[in-house]
Amino acid sequence: MRKLTVMGAGPGSLALLTGEVRAAMAQTDLLLCTPRLHRQLGALAANSRSMGLPEIFAALDTAPDSADWGVLVSGDVGFYSLAASLQKRYKDCWQLCFLPGISSLQLLCARLGVDYQDTCMLSAHGRGMQIVPWACYNRQVFALTGGVLRPQQLCAQLLAAGLGKLPVTVGEDLALPSERITTGTAAELAEQTFGDLSVMLVQNPDARDPARCLHDSDFVRGAAPMTKEPVRALCLAYLEVAPGDCVYDIGAGTGSVAVSAAYRACRGTVYALERDPEALALLRQNIAALGAYNVVPVDAEAPDKLAVLPPPDAVFIGGSGGKLGDIIDQVLLKNPAARLVITAITLETLQRAIQALQRHDIEPQITSISAANAKKVGASHMMMGQNPVYIISGRSGR
Numbered sequence: 001m002r003k004l005t006v007m008g009a010g011p012g013s014l015a016l017l018t019g020e021v022r023a024a025m026a027q028t029d030l031l032l033c034t035p036r037l038h039r040q041l042g043a044l045a046a047n048s049r050s051m052g053l054p055e056i057f058a059a060l061d062t063a064p065d066s067a068d069w070g071v072l073v074s075g076d077v078g079f080y081s082l083a084a085s086l087q088k089r090y091k092d093c094w095q096l097c098f099l100p101g102i103s104s105l106q107l108l109c110a111r112l113g114v115d116y117q118d119t120c121m122l123s124a125h126g127r128g129m130q131i132v133p134w135a136c137y138n139r140q141v142f143a144l145t146g147g148v149l150r151p152q153q154l155c156a157q158l159l160a161a162g163l164g165k166l167p168v169t170v171g172e173d174l175a176l177p178s179e180r181i182t183t184g185t186a187a188e189l190a191e192q193t194f195g196d197l198s199v200m201l202v203q204n205p206d207a208r209d210p211a212r213c214l215h216d217s218d219f220v221r222g223a224a225p226m227t228k229e230p231v232r233a234l235c236l237a238y239l240e241v242a243p244g245d246c247v248y249d250i251g252a253g254t255g256s257v258a259v260s261a262a263y264r265a266c267r268g269t270v271y272a273l274e275r276d277p278e279a280l281a282l283l284r285q286n287i288a289a290l291g292a293y294n295v296v297p298v299d300a301e302a303p304d305k306l307a308v309l310p311p312p313d314a315v316f317i318g319g320s321g322g323k324l325g326d327i328i329d330q331v332l333l334k335n336p337a338a339r340l341v342i343t344a345i346t347l348e349t350l351q352r353a354i355q356a357l358q359r360h361d362i363e364p365q366i367t368s369i370s371a372a373n374a375k376k377v378g379a380s381h382m383m384m385g386q387n388p389v390y391i392i393s394g395r396s397g398r
Contacts, residue, residue: 002063004094005070006086008077008101012040013175016102024099028070032056037072040176048072053082060090076103080123080144104199105142108171111181112201116142119201124149130269131202132161133294137210137266141202151194158186158202161293169201170194208291210243210266219256219286224279226254227318230371231343231389236260238341238365238393239314243267248312250302250327251319255283255295261316262292269294271309275301275321303330311335317342324349328356336360336396344390353392362394 005024010016022044025031031048033041038050051059056071063069077083077098087096109116120138122129126147131154134141145151151170158166164187172180172195182189186202216229227235235257241247241264249258252272262270272295274280280297287295298305302317303326311334320327324342331338340357344350350366357364368390372383 001095002065002067002093003069003097004060004067004086004090005097005099006077006083007070007072007099008081008083008103009037009041009072009074010076010102011104011107011175012037012074014041014044016107016175017041017044018099018101021099021101024070025072029068031070031072032059033072034074037074041072057089060086060094073101076101076106079103079105079121080125104144104171104174107174108142108169108181108199108201111171111174112169114140114201116140124154125197129154130294131157132163133262133265133267133269135163135166135202135204135207136291136293137208137263139204139207141204143200143202144197145194145200146197150196151198151200152190152192154200155186155190159190161296162288163204163293164190167203170198171200172198174199206291208263210263212263214256214260214263214290216256218290219254219259220282220289222254222278222282224253224276224282225319226256227343228371228386230386231369231391232257232260234367234369234391235316235341235343236264238391239316239339241265241314245313246310247271248273248306248309248315248331250315250317251321252283252297253279253318255286257316257318258283258295259286259290259292261314262295265294268313269296269310271296271298271312273298273300273302273305275299302327306330306334309334312338314339315341320349324352325356325359328360332360332396339395340393342392344392345387350390350392357392357394360396362396364392364394367391367393 007021025045031045035050042048073082119140119142120134121142123144125144166186168186168189169183241261243266245265245268247261247265247270249272252258252274258270258272315331342353354364370388372385374381375384
C-alpha cells in the first residue's frame with residue numbers, strides 16, 4: 001500500500017520544527033507543501049513541491065502504488081489541521097503516519113506563561129462563528145481566526161454582547177520575525193486591525209457554570225411577570241435545549257426562562273422577545289447579573305421581527321399578546337421541526353394553543369401543574385399555592 005506521512009510543521013519556523021519531522025521530510029520520495037509552508041520550510045527538502053490544496057488532493061488521488069510521500073501541514077496534526085481531511089479521504093487507500101508539531105495554542109500560552117489544559121479551543125478560520133456563548137461559560141477560550149472573522153470582529157461580538165471588559169490577547173505571525181503579541185480588553189482590540197491567520201485568547205474570570213440550576217431568588221424581580229421555578233423546570237425539560245441550540249423566549253418578562261435556557265444552550269444563543277420597557281430593563285439586569293450574555297434581548301412584540309432571526313431549535317411562548325396562532329405559524333415556517341412549549345393560565349389560551357398546534361398536524365402534550373411553596377408563619381410553615389399553569393408542548397412528527 002502507498003505510504004503517506006502527514007507532518008506537523010508547527011508555526012512554520014525552522015527553530016520549532018521537530019527533529020522527527022525534519023528527518024521525515026528528507027526521507028520521503030516527494031514532499032507536498034502549501035505555498036506558504038514551501039516558502040518557509042521547503043528549502044529543507046530537495047524533494048518538496050509547492051501546491052495548492054486542490055493540487056495536493058489531485059496528486060494523492062493519482063499517485064503510483066509505490067509512492068512513499070509526505071504532506072507538510074501547518075500547526076499540529078491533531079488541532080484543526082488538514083490532517084483530518086487527509087485521514088478521512090485516504091485512510092483506506094494509503095498507509096497513514098502522523099507526526100505532531102507545535103500548535104499555535106501551545107506557543108501563545110507559552111509566550112504568556114499560562115496553562116491551557118482547561119482551555120476551550122475553537123476555529124473561526126474561514127467560517128462563521130459566535131464567540132460570545134463560549135466566553136460566557138469558559139474561563140479561557142482560544143480561537144484560530146482568519147478569512148471572514150479576524151480578532152477585531154470577534155472582539156466586536158464580545159463588545160456588542162456586553163463583554164467588552166474581558167481581557168484578550170492576540171498573537172500574529174507567531175515564531176516568525178514579524179511576530180506581534182497584543183493584549184487589551186475586547187473593547188480596545190475591537191478598534192484595532194489584525195492580520196489573517198491570527199490567534200486569540202479570551203479570559204473570563206467570572207465564567208459561569210452552565211450546569212448550575214437557577215432559582216427564583218437568583219433573579220432581579222420587578223412588576224414584570226416571571227415564570228416560577230417549578231413551572232420553569234418542567235418547561236425546560238420539555239424544550240430539551242441542547243448546548244448548541246438557537247432558542248426563542250417569546251414574552252420573556254424578567255428573563256427567567258431565557259437565562260435558564262441560555263445556560264443549557266451554552267454554545268448557542270437565546271433570543272428573548274419582550275415589548276414592555278420595564279421588563280426589558282429587568283431582563284438586561286438579569287443577563288448581566290447571571291453572566292448569560294448569550295441571551296440577545298429583542299425589543300419587539302411577536303410575531304414582529306421573527307422573520308429576521310435565525311431558525312429556532314426550541315421555542316418557549318410565555319406571552320403572545322393575543323397572537324399565538326400567528327406566532328406558531330411563523331415559528332414553524334422557519335423550522336417545521338422546532339420544539340414548542342407554551343404556557344397558559346386560562347382555558348381560552350389553552351384552547352387556542354391546542355388549535356394552533358393541531359392546524360400544523362402536531363398533537364399537543366398537555367400538563368397541568370399546581371405548585372405550592374412553604375412560607376414561614378410564626379413558628380410554623382404554611383404551604384402557599386401558586387396559580388395552576390397549563391404547559392402545552394409539541395413537535396412535528398411526535
